[in-house]
Amino acid sequence: MNKQLFRIALPLLLALSAGAASAHGDVKCTTKPKSEWKPHEELAQKLTKEGWQIRRMEATNSCYEVYAKDPKGKRVEAFFDPVTFARVEE
Template sequence: MKSIIVKLVALATLMLASSVWAHGDVKCTKLPKSQWKPHTELQEKLTKEGWQIRRMEQTTTCYEVYAKDPKGKRVEAFFNPVTFERVEE
């Protein structure tokens, strides 16, 4: 029983670490936040395109979107906050 708990904790730690590394280097823009468009405009744009937004966050250089894309696939996507172009990881 104890070894199962240790393995589960190790697995959870690896999963959390890998998610941090997965998008730790995404760079969307170097422009100051004063030039960013409001995230509500991005939300409206994506909704019109068929996205189902669950949550949006602001990173230091991007808008991060947790949603279902128009094909129904759950995604974590990054968008340039000035142009709203999707930025690939």
């Protein structure tokens, strides 16, 4: 029974994780090398001053990805250009 469940669950889990990973694949923030990126701490300070409540930040291949509550209190996943800190829409 466990083998049968594994055979069903594994492809389903792989399909779900592939879909989640590709959901952000189209977001391009910058083509500049990482040596030109500003530190993410500077973005965190900027957003905090603007009223954001940051839960987590990650660096993708070309963006800073921010999970936070925006100044209106809405939970968001936002992308920012790591060179200019301009918000990039998906």
